[in-house]
Amino acid sequence: MTESFWLNFVHHHTTWLPLMVALVAFLESVAFVGIVVPGIALLFALSALAGSQALPLHPLLIAGFLGALIGDQSSFLLGRFAAPWLERRWPLNRYPQLQARGLQFFNRYGGLSVVIGRFVGPFRPLMPFVAGSYRMSPLRFSLFNTLSAIAWSPAYLLPGYLTGMGAKQLPLLASPVLEMLIGLFALGLAFQQLHMRLYPDAGLWNWISRHGIDPQRLGVHILLGGSALLFLLTIAAQLSGRFAQMNSSLYAQLYSLGQEIPLLSTFVTHLGDPPLVMTLALTCGVIGHWRFGQKAGWGVTLGVAAAIVINHLLKEALAIPRPSAGQALLESYSFPSGHASGAAAFYTLCAVWLLHNQSHTSRHAGYVATLGLVLLIALSRVLLGVHWPLDILAGLMEGVLIAALYRYALLVWTPRKAIAAVPVMALLLLAALAYSLVRTLI
Structure with missing residues (x-):
C-alpha cells in the first residue's frame, strides 16, 4: 500500500x-x-x-x-x-x-x-x-x-532513465536483445578497463613488456581487430536477416522514447551532420598545417572523407530500406548510418590527433568522453526513427576502425611538433554546438 x-x-x-x-x-x-x-x-x-x-x-x-x-x-x-x-x-x-x-x-x-x-x-x-x-x-x-554540464546531465541521467523504462517493459524485450546489449556493454567496459591499465610502469604494462610485446601497439591491434570483426559481423547479421525481429523490437522501443525528447534528439543528431563533420575535419588539417606546422591534422580530414565514401558505397551496394518513419524524411538507404560513421570517425580521429602527445590519464579521459558523445549521436538516429539499431552499430564500428588505423599510423610516424590541444578542442566543440543549436532552432 x-x-x-x-x-x-x-x-x-x-x-x-x-x-x-x-x-x-x-x-x-x-x-x-x-x-x-x-x-x-x-x-x-x-x-x-x-x-x-x-x-x-x-x-x-x-x-x-x-x-x-x-x-x-x-x-x-x-x-x-x-x-x-x-x-x-x-x-x-x-x-x-x-x-x-x-x-x-x-x-x-x-x-x-x-x-x-x-x-x-x-x-x-x-x-x-x-x-x-x-x-x-x-x-x-x-x-x-x-x-561540461551539457554533457554531464544526459551522461548521468540517461542510464537510470533507460533502466527504469526497460524494467517496466522487460516482458516486451526479446531475450536476444538483452543478450546483445549486455554483450556490447561488457565488451566496451572490458576495453575501457584494459586501456586504463595500459600506462608506463603499470603492472599490466610491465607484464606485457616482459613478454617482448609493445603494450601500446597491442592495445591498438586489439582495437583494430575488434572493430573490424564487429563491423563485418554487423554486416553479416544485416544480410542474414536472422536478427530482423530483434532489430525491429529494439527500434520500436527506442523510437517510442525518442518521441518524448524530439528537440534533444534533433540537437544531438545535428552534431553528426556530414557537412559539419567534413567541414570541421578540413579545419583540423588547415589548423594543424598552417598554425602549428604539423601535417597529422590532414589525417583527420582524410579519415572523415574515407568514412563518408565507404558509407555511401555500402548504402548503395546493400540497399537496405529505412524504417517507415525514416522513409518519410529521407530518400537514401539505411545501412550503415552516415551520421554514426561520420561522427565516430571525426570525433574519435580528433581525440586521437589532439591527445596523441598527452599523458595516459588525459588520453583515457578524452577517449571515454568522446565515445560517450559519439554513442549519443548514433543513438539519436534511432530515437528520431530514421535508422535501425544495426545501422548505427555498423556506422560506429566503421568510424572506430578508421580511428584505430590512424592511431596506429601515429605510433609509426609520430608527429615531430606538438599541438595546443585545449584551444583547438574548444574551438571545434563550440563550432559544433553552435551549428547544432542553429539547425535545431530553424
Missing part, C-alpha cells in the same frame, strides 16, 4: 522529480557537500523512477543541467572568496590528501581539469573550488562549466 501511494504520488506530482534531480545535482557539485553526498546513486534512482513511470525525460535533463551548473558555479565562488576559511572546517579538513590531488590535477590540466573533473569521481566536487581559489577567470570557468 505504501509503495502504491508513493508511485501514485510521483505520477500525479511530476514536478517533484525534476526539482529533486536539480537539488541532488546541485548538492553533488558543491565542494563541501558533494564529498559526502552519494549523488550519483541518488540521481540514478530518481531517473530510474522517472523512467519506470514513463515521465517526460527533457525536464529531468534540464533540471540536472541547471543543478550541476549552479552547483559548480557556487563551488567556484566559494573557492574564490572563502577558501581559507572553509579549508579549515569539516568536511574539507577531513580530506587534505584529496585537496592536494585536486590542486595537482588543476595545475596539470588547467581549465580542462574543470571538464575532466566533472566526470572523475572524487575530483567532481573539488575542481571548481580549486579553480576559484586559484583565481581562474570567471568567464573562462563559466564557459568550461556550461559545456
Whole structure:
C-alpha cells in the first residue's frame, strides 16, 4: 500500500522529480557537500523512477543541467572568496590528501581539469573550488562549466532513465536483445578497463613488456581487430536477416522514447551532420598545417572523407530500406548510418590527433568522453526513427576502425611538433554546438 501511494504520488506530482534531480545535482557539485553526498546513486534512482513511470525525460535533463551548473558555479565562488576559511572546517579538513590531488590535477590540466573533473569521481566536487581559489577567470570557468554540464546531465541521467523504462517493459524485450546489449556493454567496459591499465610502469604494462610485446601497439591491434570483426559481423547479421525481429523490437522501443525528447534528439543528431563533420575535419588539417606546422591534422580530414565514401558505397551496394518513419524524411538507404560513421570517425580521429602527445590519464579521459558523445549521436538516429539499431552499430564500428588505423599510423610516424590541444578542442566543440543549436532552432 505504501509503495502504491508513493508511485501514485510521483505520477500525479511530476514536478517533484525534476526539482529533486536539480537539488541532488546541485548538492553533488558543491565542494563541501558533494564529498559526502552519494549523488550519483541518488540521481540514478530518481531517473530510474522517472523512467519506470514513463515521465517526460527533457525536464529531468534540464533540471540536472541547471543543478550541476549552479552547483559548480557556487563551488567556484566559494573557492574564490572563502577558501581559507572553509579549508579549515569539516568536511574539507577531513580530506587534505584529496585537496592536494585536486590542486595537482588543476595545475596539470588547467581549465580542462574543470571538464575532466566533472566526470572523475572524487575530483567532481573539488575542481571548481580549486579553480576559484586559484583565481581562474570567471568567464573562462563559466564557459568550461556550461559545456561540461551539457554533457554531464544526459551522461548521468540517461542510464537510470533507460533502466527504469526497460524494467517496466522487460516482458516486451526479446531475450536476444538483452543478450546483445549486455554483450556490447561488457565488451566496451572490458576495453575501457584494459586501456586504463595500459600506462608506463603499470603492472599490466610491465607484464606485457616482459613478454617482448609493445603494450601500446597491442592495445591498438586489439582495437583494430575488434572493430573490424564487429563491423563485418554487423554486416553479416544485416544480410542474414536472422536478427530482423530483434532489430525491429529494439527500434520500436527506442523510437517510442525518442518521441518524448524530439528537440534533444534533433540537437544531438545535428552534431553528426556530414557537412559539419567534413567541414570541421578540413579545419583540423588547415589548423594543424598552417598554425602549428604539423601535417597529422590532414589525417583527420582524410579519415572523415574515407568514412563518408565507404558509407555511401555500402548504402548503395546493400540497399537496405529505412524504417517507415525514416522513409518519410529521407530518400537514401539505411545501412550503415552516415551520421554514426561520420561522427565516430571525426570525433574519435580528433581525440586521437589532439591527445596523441598527452599523458595516459588525459588520453583515457578524452577517449571515454568522446565515445560517450559519439554513442549519443548514433543513438539519436534511432530515437528520431530514421535508422535501425544495426545501422548505427555498423556506422560506429566503421568510424572506430578508421580511428584505430590512424592511431596506429601515429605510433609509426609520430608527429615531430606538438599541438595546443585545449584551444583547438574548444574551438571545434563550440563550432559544433553552435551549428547544432542553429539547425535545431530553424
